[in-house]
Amino acid sequence: MILNLKKLLLYIPVTWLILILLSHLNPWSKFSLxxxxxxxxxxxxxxxxxxxxxxxxxxxxxxxxxxxxxxxxxxxxxxxxxxxxxxxxxxxxxxxxxxxxxxxxxxxxxxxxxxxxxxxxxxxxxxxxxxxxxxxxxxxxxxxxxxxxxxxxxxxxxxxxxxxxxxxxxxxxxxxxxxxxxxxxxxxxxxxxxxxxxxxxxxxxxxxxxxxxxxxxxxxxxxWAQLEYPMIILKVILYAIVLAALEIYFLKLMCKHISILFICILLLNSGYQAYFLNSSSTVPxxxxxxxxxxxxxxxxxxxxxxxxxxxxxxxxxxxxxxxxxxxxxxxxxxxxxxxxxxxxxxxxxxxxxxxxxxxxxxxxxxxxxxxxxxxxxxxxxxxxxxxxxxxxxxxx
The missing domain is CATH 3.90.550.10 (Spore Coat Polysaccharide Biosynthesis Protein SpsA; Chain A)
Known part of the structure; x- marks a missing residue:
């Protein structure tokens, strides 16, 4: 059973890139301040x-x-x-x-x-x-x-x-x-x-x-270069672990299905991160x-x-x-x-x-x-x- 390390290594930087992009494009983003x-x-x-x-x-x-x-x-x-x-x-x-x-x-x-x-x-x-x-x-x-x-x-x-x-x-x-x-x-x-x-x-x-x-x-x-707490970094690591577990579990599926699953998790994670950081609430x-x-x-x-x-x-x-x-x-x-x-x-x-x-x-x-x-x-x-x-x- 071989874990797709290439996808896993790409996961964290791509997640952060999407997060930054969503934060900068969102006019209601707290970062826009x-x-x-x-x-x-x-x-x-x-x-x-x-x-x-x-x-x-x-x-x-x-x-x-x-x-x-x-x-x-x-x-x-x-x-x-x-x-x-x-x-x-x-x-x-x-x-x-x-x-x-x-x-x-x-x-x-x-x-x-x-x-x-x-x-x-x-x-x-x-x-x-x-x-x-x-x-x-x-x-x-x-x-x-x-x-x-x-x-x-x-x-x-x-x-x-x-x-x-x-x-x-x-x-x-x-x-x-x-x-x-x-x-x-x-x-x-x-x-x-x-x-x-x-x-x-x-x-x-x-x-x-x-x-x-x-x-x-x-x-x-x-x-922005540094978040108030290490919470976000820990969340990204957690998602990476979850992704690895899912890849192992669905290893018998076709590569195409694994790729689709990977992309869906990536987008959901990035969207959630952007929402979490840029909530309209003043107490995120x-x-x-x-x-x-x-x-x-x-x-x-x-x-x-x-x-x-x-x-x-x-x-x-x-x-x-x-x-x-x-x-x-x-x-x-x-x-x-x-x-x-x-x-x-x-x-x-x-x-x-x-x-x-x-x-x-x-x-x-x-x-x-x-x-x-x-x-x-x-x-x-x-x-x-x-x-x-x-x-x-x-x-x-």
């Missing part, structure tokens, strides 16, 4: 930025009419959720990412829930006055200058140390939960209400280290929170207080070993946190749909290494429901 040029993306993002500017003016007016409040999300009694937006001056771009990030955080929280949040802008620019975009909010939110003070070090070393210092700041405030956010993040409508509801499920557990509000796909040059992979290892990324990560101090110490000590030449290499902060999670047998949790979208288009590596001068990427979530939706501030 990201098959855009930088020019068209800038145009759409400009509308979002304009709405954030208008909302900021409304917020300033709202605060000016309240003599008992000089900053928003700054109550000393608030220790439930501390949100820190980590911002640094971006060389070579005038895009004000931090404005959209902060206004989406503020404006997309219902007025009745605002007292449960403490918001801080972390200015990690060595020369704090250079971070002009964040300083535009110094009359609206609390801003803290936090910097490692290191010079002539790799960017990942400085970023990790800054990140650990931001963690320590929230540790000292004794926040129940601390959410650290990159300044090019965009929050969904009613993000806090959704998060607050889901946190009830894990609030009494001490087995989780982090909850990621963003999980995404990397898109290179208007195409799941809903709510669950344990899921992503292993990288720190766009928006929430930490419980009981693990924050130890994690910040781990990040700091790992970096300082490298700085003091006691180790030859140091990983970026997200990989270090993943290593800490494994060593301590803690869980990583994600929430779907993603409550945060990553809005950056150009890789930050472009500023740090000339090798990446043409390295353009979009790191996006397919499950985020409010992509580039205008921001409206309507507190009364």
């Amino acid at each position: 990201y098959r855009i040029s930088y020019k068209s993306y800038k145009k759409d993002y400009a509308k979002l930025a304009q709405s954030a500017t208008i909302s900021k003016k409304h917020l300033e007016k709202w605060l000016s009419n309240r003599s008992n409040e000089n900053l928003v999300f700054n109550l000393n009694t608030t220790n439930y959720l501390c949100v820190g937006v980590i911002s640094k001056n971006r060389i070579g771009t005038e895009v004000n990412y931090v404005k959209e990030a902060l206004m989406s955080i503020i404006a997309r929280v219902s007025f009745s829930k605002k007292d449960k949040i403490r918001l801080v802008g972390f200015n990690v620019e060595p020369n704090s006055s250079d971070n002009k975009h964040l300083l535009e909010f110094n009359n609206l939110i609390r801003i803290e200058n936090i910097t490692s003070g290191l010079k002539n070090q790799q960017s990942k070393v400085i970023e990790t140390l800054d990140y650990s210092y931001c963690m320590k700041y929230f540790t000292n405030l004794k926040c129940k939960y601390s959410l650290l956010v990159e300044d090019d993040a965009l929050f969904a409508e009613n993000w806090f209400d959704i998060l607050d509801k889901e946190m009830v499920k894990i609030q009494n557990s001490n087995k989780w280290l982090m909850l990621k509000l963003f999980t995404g796909i990397i898109f290179f040059n208007d195409d 992979f799941g809903k709510g929170i669950r344990v899921q290892r992503t292993g990288f990324g720190s766009v928006a990560v929430l930490y419980p207080n009981q693990h924050l101090s130890a994690l910040s110490e781990y990040l700091e000590s790992s970096v300082l070993k490298f700085v003091n030449k006691k180790s030859n290499y140091v990983e970026p902060k997200d990989i270090l946190m993943e290593r800490y999670r494994r060593e301590n047998k803690l869980d990583e949790i994600i929430i779907e749909p993603s409550l945060v979208q990553h809005t950056g288009f150009y890789s930050s590596l472009e500023q740090k290494n000339p090798t990446y001068s043409n390295f353009h990427k979009m790191f996006k979530s397919l499950t985020f429901a409010d992509d580039l939706k205008t921001i409206k501030f309507n507190w009364k």
